[in-house]
Amino acid sequence: MKSHKLFTGVALVGFGIYFLLKVLKVTPFESFYSWPTLLIIVGLAFLFQGFLGKDYSSILPGVILTGFGLHFQLVNKLAIWPNDTGTFLLIIALGFILFHQKAxxxxxxxxxxxxxxxxxxxxxDIIDSITFIQVGQETLKFLTPLLFLLIGGYFLLSKRK
Structure with a gap:
């Protein structure tokens, strides 16, 4: 079993800095005194454990927690930041790709x-560009979740090697 001293140390130092800045009321960081920052701290602790501690199973949760925390911090602060379900899947994809790179x-x-x-x-944009299909947009919007269910069901029911 891998030692989680690195994770614990980074998390406690991160929480210590967070709460110290909050108690001291350091004004440049006021917008960071929220729960998404705590997600970022825990996510960074997982990433340190994953990369520096060579515990590669920590990379995926680290990317997800850090990414979700950053998303919730940035979604109302940056006009270009997408507030869409696809953003969460993009963060998860990044986590799997980084995990693959190491593991x-x-x-x-x-x-x-x-x-x-x-x-x-x-x-x-994709639905609007599919003009050659004579099916209505509402029908396509209904078929999309069914496609996800079919693909997910295939992965669940197909035999594993």
């Missing part, structure tokens, strides 16, 4: 989530 597995999941993220981020 050698998870690439198919990363690519699948990346494709789904792209589809969801550009969903309206």
């Amino acid at each position: 050698g597995s998870g690439l198919m999941n990363g690519v699948l989530f990346l494709l789904l993220a792209g589809f969801l981020l550009f969903y309206e």
